[in-house]
Amino acid sequence: MNLILENKINATLKNIFNKLDLDDKFAFVKVSDRADLSDFQCNGALALAKINHKNPREVGMMIANELQKCEFCESISVDGPGFINIKLKNEVIAQNADKMAEDERLGCGLVENPHKVVLDYGGPNVAKTMHVGHLRSGVIGESVSRIERFIGNEVISDVHLGDWGTPMGMILAEIIRQDGNLDKVESYDIAQITEFYKQANIRCKEDETARENARIITAELQDGNTEYHKAWQHLRGESVKAIKANYEQLDVNFDLWWGESNAHKTCGEIVDIARKKGISEVDNGAEIIRLEEGNKPKPPVILIKSDGGYTYHTTDIATIKMRVDDLAAEEIVYFTDSRQTLHFEQVFEAAQKLGIAPDVKLKHIVFGTVNGADGKPFKTRDGGVMDLETLIEMSKDKVRQSLPKAGEVEGYGEAEIEKLTSQIAIAAIKFQDLRNCIASGYVFELEDFAKFEGKTGPYIQYAIARINSVLRKAEAGGLQCGAIILDTVEERTLALKLAQVHNVIMRAHTDKEPSIIAEYTHNLAQIFSTFYNTCPVMSAATPQLIASRLQLAKLTRDILKLMLYLLGIEAPEIMLKAENKGE
Numbered sequence: 001m002n003l004i005l006e007n008k009i010n011a012t013l014k015n016i017f018n019k020l021d022l023d024d025k026f027a028f029v030k031v032s033d034r035a036d037l038s039d040f041q042c043n044g045a046l047a048l049a050k051i052n053h054k055n056p057r058e059v060g061m062m063i064a065n066e067l068q069k070c071e072f073c074e075s076i077s078v079d080g081p082g083f084i085n086i087k088l089k090n091e092v093i094a095q096n097a098d099k100m101a102e103d104e105r106l107g108c109g110l111v112e113n114p115h116k117v118v119l120d121y122g123g124p125n126v127a128k129t130m131h132v133g134h135l136r137s138g139v140i141g142e143s144v145s146r147i148e149r150f151i152g153n154e155v156i157s158d159v160h161l162g163d164w165g166t167p168m169g170m171i172l173a174e175i176i177r178q179d180g181n182l183d184k185v186e187s188y189d190i191a192q193i194t195e196f197y198k199q200a201n202i203r204c205k206e207d208e209t210a211r212e213n214a215r216i217i218t219a220e221l222q223d224g225n226t227e228y229h230k231a232w233q234h235l236r237g238e239s240v241k242a243i244k245a246n247y248e249q250l251d252v253n254f255d256l257w258w259g260e261s262n263a264h265k266t267c268g269e270i271v272d273i274a275r276k277k278g279i280s281e282v283d284n285g286a287e288i289i290r291l292e293e294g295n296k297p298k299p300p301v302i303l304i305k306s307d308g309g310y311t312y313h314t315t316d317i318a319t320i321k322m323r324v325d326d327l328a329a330e331e332i333v334y335f336t337d338s339r340q341t342l343h344f345e346q347v348f349e350a351a352q353k354l355g356i357a358p359d360v361k362l363k364h365i366v367f368g369t370v371n372g373a374d375g376k377p378f379k380t381r382d383g384g385v386m387d388l389e390t391l392i393e394m395s396k397d398k399v400r401q402s403l404p405k406a407g408e409v410e411g412y413g414e415a416e417i418e419k420l421t422s423q424i425a426i427a428a429i430k431f432q433d434l435r436n437c438i439a440s441g442y443v444f445e446l447e448d449f450a451k452f453e454g455k456t457g458p459y460i461q462y463a464i465a466r467i468n469s470v471l472r473k474a475e476a477g478g479l480q481c482g483a484i485i486l487d488t489v490e491e492r493t494l495a496l497k498l499a500q501v502h503n504v505i506m507r508a509h510t511d512k513e514p515s516i517i518a519e520y521t522h523n524l525a526q527i528f529s530t531f532y533n534t535c536p537v538m539s540a541a542t543p544q545l546i547a548s549r550l551q552l553a554k555l556t557r558d559i560l561k562l563m564l565y566l567l568g569i570e571a572p573e574i575m576l577k578a579e580n581k582g583e
Contacts, residue, residue, distance in 0.1 A: 003103060009029050010027060012070055016066040022059075028044070032085065034085075040088075041084060043084075044063075044084075045078075045083070059082055060081075060083065064076045067084070073086060074088055097495045097552070100499070101551055108150070108151075111509070114154065117331040118156045118329040120158050120334045121140065122247070122252070123161070123336065124243050125163070127171050127196075129194050132370050132444075133337070134388055138250060139252065139430050140438055144365075144514065146565065146567075156323075163259035164222065167197060168218060168221060169217040170197065171193065173210065173214045175188075186231075188234075246392075263316075267314045269318070270317050279354070289301040298346055301317070301346050302314075312343065320360075321357070332357075332362050336365075340366075363512070366439060391444075392429070395449075398447075399428065403417060404576055404577075417576075423572050424575075426569065426570070431457030432445065432457070435522070436515055460563075460564060461564070463525040467554070467556060470550075480550070484548045484551050501559050518567060524560060528560075537550060
C-alpha cells in the first residue's frame with residue numbers, strides 16, 4: 001500500500017517526464033517552501049532546461065500542463081524561472097490520512113534492500129565511573145538502532161568495552177601495592193575499584209617504575225596469567241554491572257557486551273594476515289602498517305608495540321574481522337567524539353589493505369560534546385567531570401519540582417510518581433541531546449530542558465497525554481473515530497504534516513541523524529496544538545466532524561508516540577503537573 005504522497009506524485013511525474021522525453025532523474029518533488037502557494041514543488045525544470053538548452057519556464061509549463069490532467073491535483077502553477085507548484089485536493093489528503101490511521105505502520109514503508117548493520121556505541125572503559133561524556137554515544141546510538149530496525153534492517157548493537165588495555169594492569173598493580181597480593185580483589189565493588197584506578201593513574205603519571213610494573217602485569221594478563229585473569233574477571237564483572245545500571249536508566253540497550261578482550265585471539269590473526277600480504281614491517285621494534293601518502297598523510301597503524309603488546313588499532317581491526325566473519329555484517333557504524341577521527345581513518349584504511357571487510361561499509365559518526373553554560377565540557381561545581389548517574393539524579397530532582405507529591409493525586413503513590421519522574425527526566429535528557437545535529441556540541445540547560453513547554457521532551461509527552469485524555473473522554477461518551485474531513489486550514493495543515501512521517505524517518509536513516517526526527521516531532525506537536533485550539537473536537541458542529549477530528553487526533557498521537565520511541569523516549573499515558581494536579 002503506497003501511503004506516501006510524495007511517492008504518488010513522483011510516480012506521476014516520472015510518467016510525464018518519459019512522455020515528454022525528459023530525464024526522469026529530476027522527476028521528484030519536495031515539501032513546498034511556500035505553504036501558502038502549494039503543498040509540494042518540483043524544481044526539475046531548471047536543470048532540464050539547461051541540459052536541453054531551453055527556457056526553464058517553458059519546460060516548467062510543459063510539465064505543468066500535463067500535471068493539470070491528474071485527478072489528485074487541486075491546482076498547478078509555475079512560479080519564477082520554472083518552479084512547479086502542486087496543490088493537492090483535500091479529499092486526496094484526507095483519504096491518505098484515513099489509510100495511514102488503518103495501517104499498523106502508520107503509512108511508513110521499509111527499505112527496498114534490507115541488510116545487516118552492526119552499531120558500535122557506548123564504549124565505556126571498565127573500572128571507571130561513567131560520566132557525562134558517555135551520554136551522547138549511548139543516546140544517539142540507541143536512537144539510530146531503533147530507526148534502523150524500524151525501516152527493516154537487521155541490527156546488532158555492541159557496547160565495545162575498553163577492558164583489556166594498560167588500565168587493567170595499573171589497577172592490578174595498585175591493588176597488589178596496597179594489599180600485598182590479589183586475595184581480596186573479589187570483595188571490591190565498583191566504587192573501590194574506581195578509587196584504585198584513580199590512585200593508580202596518579203601514581204603512574206609520577207613514577208616510571210609504577211608505569212613499568214603496570215605494563216608488565218598487563219602483558220602477563222594478556223599472555224594468560226591465571227591469577228591476573230581471575231582478578232580481571234571480577235574487575236570487569238563489577239564494572240559491567242555498574243555500566244548496565246546506568247544504561248538501563250537511560251533505556252539504552254545492547255545485543256552484545258563485547259570488549260577489546262574478545263578480540264585478543266583475532267589480533268594474532270590480523271598480524272599473520274599482514275605478514276602474509278607483506279604489508280607490515282618492523283620499525284624501532286614495533287610492527288606497523290604504513291598507510292597511503294596523500295594530501296593528508298596519516299601516521300602508520302601500530303599492530304604490535306615494541307614491548308610486544310597489541311594496540312587499540314589492532315583490537316579495533318580485529319573486531320572488524322570478527323563482525324564480518326562471525327556476525328556477517330554488511331555495514332559497521334561507530335559513534336564517538338571527534339578525538340577519534342584519525343584513529344578510525346587509520347583503522348578503516350588498514351582494514352581495506354588487509355582485505356578483511358570486502359564490500360562492507362565502514363562509517364564513523366562523529367558527535368560534539370555536552371557543554372556547560374561556559375561552552376566548555378559539562379563539569380561539576382568543583383570542576384570535575386560529572387558522573388552520568390549524578391546528571392540523571394539532578395534531572396530527576398528538577399522534574400520533581402513540577403510534579404505533585406505521592407498521594408496528592410488519586411492512584412499515584414510513591415512508586416507511580418517516581419516512575420513518571422524517571423520517564424520525564426530521561427525524556428528531557430534525551431530530547432535535549434537529540435534535537436541537536438550529531439556533529440554539533442550543545443549546552444546542557446538544566447533550568448529549561450525539563451519544562452512542559454518549548455522544544456523539550458516533556459512538551460511532546462504532554463501533547464500525547466492531552467490527546468490520550470481527549471480519546472478517553474470520547475470513548476466514555478460513546479464517540480468513535482471516523483472518516484477524515486478537511487474542513488479548515490488547520491486540519492489540512494495537520495494532515496499534510498502527518499503524511500511526511502515516512503520520508504522523515506527515511507531521511508534520519510540515510511543521514512544517521514535523529515535530530516531530523518526530533519525536529520519533525522516538535523513541529524508536529526505545535527501544529528496539533530494550533531489545530532486543537534482552533535478546531536473543537538468534542539463540540540464540533542456535526543457528528544461526522546467530531547469523528548473526523550478524533551481520527552486526526554488519534555493518528556497524531558500514534559505518530560508522536562512512534563517518533564518518541566525512535567528517539568528512545570517513553571510516552572506516559574497521563575502527565576501530571578503540581579500546579580493543577582491533573583492531566
